[in-house]
Amino acid sequence: MNSKYVKCPVFDGTDYGWWKNxxxxFIQGTxxxxxxxxxxxxxxxxxxxxxxxxxxxxPKDYTSDDYKKAxxxxxxxxxxxSGIGESETSRIAGCKTAKQIWDSLALAYEGTVQVKKQRIDLLMQQYESFRMHEDEPIKSMSSRFSAITNEVSNLG
Incomplete structure (x- = not known):
């Protein structure tokens, strides 16, 4: 599928893990x-x-290859x-590179390595103690389970 027809996901400050993935x-495909x-x-x-x-x-000394890199x-x-909503633009305003933008959002929404590890530990506890609730439909249980595993995956 040509990336021209794929809509860029927009981050509005919620569901960072979903947006990040x-x-x-989207970028890899583009x-x-x-x-x-x-x-x-x-x-x-x-x-x-x-x-x-x-x-x-x-810049005055750039070759055509240098301009391609730029x-x-x-x-x-x-x-x-393009994937960052208006509410989040102030968070990345001072970033000069794409890596700085990506890392700034990751730090803001995932935290430091230590915070990330604690979140993974908590999610692993939820995973290990996961049980189907009484009278819970399979679809609902599956969605809860997927949410846990996807969040662990998004955190690395």
């Missing part, structure tokens, strides 16, 4: 290299001097910003 797949940029940081546009020391290249970095930011 959908946005990851342009996988953009996803790599989110994970690893922007494509570097550098020059190396005679001593072998690399430094950022001035455009890819900008496209990645644009894809992410």
């Amino acid at each position: 959908r946005m990851m797949h 342009d996988y290299e953009c996803w790599v940029i989110i994970e690893n940081g922007p494509l570097a546009i550098t020059t190396t001097n005679v001593n072998g020391v690399s430094s950022a290249k001035a 455009e890819k970095n900008a496209r990645t930011i644009s894809l992410l910003q």
Whole structure:
């Protein structure tokens, strides 16, 4: 399916795990290299001097390949910003890279590594003690179970 026909998921401050998973797949399906940029940081546009020391290249010295890298970095930011609702834009306003945007949202909604581990531990307890409620339809039980396993999965 062509990504032009897939609607970008929009994050409004709720259901971060759902949005994160959908946005990851949306970006990967649109342009996988953009996803790599989110994970690893922007494509570097550098020059190396005679001593072998690399430094950022001035835009006036960009080659056509450098402009392609700059455009890819900008496209990645644009894809992410397309998926962030107005209520969340102030949270990412100071971010200069797509990786900073992604990491900022993850920290805000998933917490630090320690908080994430505690949430996973709590979810694992819920998973281990999961039981069907009396008179509960299978569909409802399945939905509750899926919510637990999906949240664990979204937390890594």
